[in-house]
Every structure is written in structure tokens, then in C-alpha cells.
Amino acid sequence: MPAGWQLWVPEADSTTDALAVGPATGASAVPDTAAVPPPRKGGLFGRRRSNAESEAEELRAWIARTQGMDAARVADLVRQVEAEAAALREKASAEASEEAEGILKDARETAKGILDDARRTAKETERVRKEADRHRKDVFDAERRLAELQAQIVNADETAMLQEAGIYAYRHALHDAIAYRSRLDTLQNEIKALARAGRAVQAATDWTVNGSKREGQKMVRDFSKLMLRAYNAEADYAVRSMRPHRLSSLVDRLYKSRETIAKLGATMHIRITDEYHYARVRELELTADFLQKKEEE
Known part of the structure; x- marks a missing residue:
């Protein structure tokens, strides 16, 4: 071993615990199916450096796998939220449609009542108008008849006067x-x-x-x-x-x-x-x- 170098071999338990922590999200974010790759024991110097690089690659792959599984669960959660939101929108739309139908029904009944009242009023008005026209005609006929009778009375008086005079x-x-x-x-x-x-x-x-x-x-x-x-x-x-x-x-x-x-x-x-x-x-x-x-x- 060269002068000034130290040989350090990590203990198995501490290495495993350190690697088991995984990403910053903690151990709870790692699924059970994604096992942490075990550390490798190798020789000194260059060979140890090569093994460390290979182990780092495996760790990066493991982190990628665990993060992918978290994204899938997030996607499921998003889809669940979207489904619940769609259900809420559908329920709100149904309630709004039912309320609008009730309002429309009430409006139709009110309009029908107003129309019936208007028709009855129109019929009554027409009846009153015809009755008034009949009364006016009766009055006109009575006045005309009165004028005729008055004229006849005048003519009769004149005729009587003329007859008295021998004319x-x-x-x-x-x-x-x-x-x-x-x-x-x-x-x-x-x-x-x-x-x-x-x-x-x-x-x-x-x-x-x-x-x-x-x-x-x-x-x-x-x-x-x-x-x-x-x-x-x-x-x-x-x-x-x-x-x-x-x-x-x-x-x-x-x-x-x-x-x-x-x-x-x-x-x-x-x-x-x-x-x-x-x-x-x-x-x-x-x-x-x-x-x-x-x-x-």
C-alpha cells in the first residue's frame, strides 16, 4: 500500500442501512417490490473504483424504478380525482336540470292560468259588448218608433183640423x-x-x-x-x-x-x-x- 493511503472497508450493516434510505422521500416511498441492491465487496485501488461505479449505476436504476412506481400511483390518484370531479359535475348538472325543469313547469302552469283568465275575460267582454249593442239597437228602434208616432199624431191632428174645416x-x-x-x-x-x-x-x-x-x-x-x-x-x-x-x-x-x-x-x-x-x-x-x-x- 503506498505511503499515506488508508484501506477502508464499510461494514455490511451500515452500508445496507445507508443504501436502504433511497431517495429524499424516505423509506416509506419505496415499494416493497423494489429491493435495494446489495453492496459489492471488491479489491483495492482500480478494481474497487470500477465496482463502485457499477454499484452507482445499479443504484441510479433502482431510484429510477422507484420513482416510476410513485408516478404511476400519482397518475392513479389523478385519475381518481378526475373521476370524482366528473361525478360531481354530472350530479350538479342533473340537479340543475331538475330544478330548471321544475321552474319551467311552474312557469307553464302560471302562463296557462293567465291565458285561461284572459280567454274568460275576452268572452265576458264580448258578451257585454253584444248586450250593449242590443240595448243600443233597442233604444234606437224605440226612438225611431217614437218619432214615427209623433209624426203620425201631428198628421192626425192636422187631418182632423182640415176635416173639421171641410178639407x-x-x-x-x-x-x-x-x-x-x-x-x-x-x-x-x-x-x-x-x-x-x-x-x-x-x-x-x-x-x-x-x-x-x-x-x-x-x-x-x-x-x-x-x-x-x-x-x-x-x-x-x-x-x-x-x-x-x-x-x-x-x-x-x-x-x-x-x-x-x-x-x-x-x-x-x-x-x-x-x-x-x-x-x-x-x-x-x-x-x-x-x-x-x-x-x-
Whole structure:
């Protein structure tokens, strides 16, 4: 051995303990399957140096293996954390979706209730509007009828005053009583023709009885005849009881009879036609003119 050199051989136990420590993480970080390589005993000088280098390589390989196994466990832990995070996200998403569905359901029910209320309000408003329109029409008809009656009263008063003074206002200016009689005969033939042609009464055409249209038409026809008979009875009475100064009141009475028939036959839309009614009114006027002309002659 050269002068100044010392021979040092480490004891087996101390070397093993020193090597067993491994990396800075401590013994707990080394898995059981990674055994620490045992130290080698060699000769002196160069041979010992070569063995030390080989042993260092083995230690480096062992450290690499233990660190790789720690990385795998870390990767497993990361995957576990990611899986738990994904599960939490899925649970939160499901809870949020359920809550959103509940809110949407409540909103739909609320909107449906509001829509139903709006529809009921619209129907009620429409009903009130129609009722108001009907009342306005009734008021308008009443005012119009009142104006007509007032005009008739004025005309009747004027006619009475003229008759008291010996003046009669003829509705149809003819030369003599014979001409009035001839015109009356022609008009009465026209009235009969209107009745035979079915132009005296208007009525419903789609009326049915027990699902039978024929039975319905028969019923409407019978009621129409009955109504026309009542109207003609009133008109004939007016002709028979005619006096020149009573013309206005008799015409008004015939008009009221026509209105009554229209109300009674409203279900079947039965009414005296305007054409037939005006013909009967002209008959009353000609009768009054005829009587006045006959009295003058």
C-alpha cells in the first residue's frame, strides 16, 4: 500500500442501512417490490473504483424504478380525482336540470292560468259588448218608433183640423169615386195574387221536426198560414170600419199587428213581407179616399 493511503472497508450493516434510505422521500416511498441492491465487496485501488461505479449505476436504476412506481400511483390518484370531479359535475348538472325543469313547469302552469283568465275575460267582454249593442239597437228602434208616432199624431191632428174645416187630404188623387173603386179592385186582386204566390209571408226554410225536413216545412207552412190569417183579419176589419178621419189610427193598428206577428213567429222567422204590408196600407188609403170622394159626390 503506498505511503499515506488508508484501506477502508464499510461494514455490511451500515452500508445496507445507508443504501436502504433511497431517495429524499424516505423509506416509506419505496415499494416493497423494489429491493435495494446489495453492496459489492471488491479489491483495492482500480478494481474497487470500477465496482463502485457499477454499484452507482445499479443504484441510479433502482431510484429510477422507484420513482416510476410513485408516478404511476400519482397518475392513479389523478385519475381518481378526475373521476370524482366528473361525478360531481354530472350530479350538479342533473340537479340543475331538475330544478330548471321544475321552474319551467311552474312557469307553464302560471302562463296557462293567465291565458285561461284572459280567454274568460275576452268572452265576458264580448258578451257585454253584444248586450250593449242590443240595448243600443233597442233604444234606437224605440226612438225611431217614437218619432214615427209623433209624426203620425201631428198628421192626425192636422187631418182632423182640415176635416173639421171641410178639407180632406187625398192620398191618391183620382177623378171620381168610380176611379177609386176601380183602383181598389185592381189592388185587391194584386193582394190576392201575392198571397197565392207565397209572397205575403216570409219564414224559415231549414226547419226540421224529429230530424225530418219535410215535417219541419209542413209545420212552418201551417204556422205561416195561421199568422197571415190573423194579419188579414186585422186588415179586413180596418177596411170595413174605415172612416176618412180614422185612416192614421187604423194604419197604425195594422202596423202593430204586423209587429206582434213577427215577435210570435221569431222562432221560425215568420213575418209579413214589406210588399204585402204596403199593399194592404195602400188599400186602406184608397178606401178612405173612395169614401171621402163618394161622400163629396
